[in-house]
Amino acid sequence: MFIEIQTNSSVPIYLQLAQQLIEGIARGELKPGDSLPSVRAFAADLGMNMHTVNKAYHYLEEKEFIQIVAKSGVIIQPNGIPKATAEEQQRLAEQIRPLVAEGLVLKLSEEEMVDMVRELVQHIKEGSS
Incomplete structure (x- = not known):
């Protein structure tokens, strides 16, 4: 790595x-x-x-x-990492919220932001920047 x-x-x-x-x-x-x-x-x-x-x-x-x-x-973690709890999901949502608000201020549509997240997920899975 x-x-x-x-x-x-x-x-x-x-x-x-x-x-x-x-x-x-x-x-x-x-x-x-x-x-x-x-x-x-x-x-x-x-x-x-x-x-x-x-x-x-x-x-x-x-x-x-x-x-x-x-x-x-x-x-x-030898037993694997479990699926996020409701609290962890809430914490992640709170961390993402300011970025979504900034995207809205910059006139990005919901679709553009969802596409951006999809691309990031794909890049992380592929190991590219």
């Missing part, structure tokens, strides 16, 4: 890393039970601070996408 960090982005580096690992899980590149590199090794591979990788891992652990097992390492 290829990780690309944009240092000039307004998105924090730890979040870019976490989001790319989430996309890897969504594409099936990272499967339940797969191991991720240690914090130290991943930081060295990516040329970034260990604290940044650690923060990304803890973010993913909080979302229950990975498990951090002391002295054993980091693994993708």
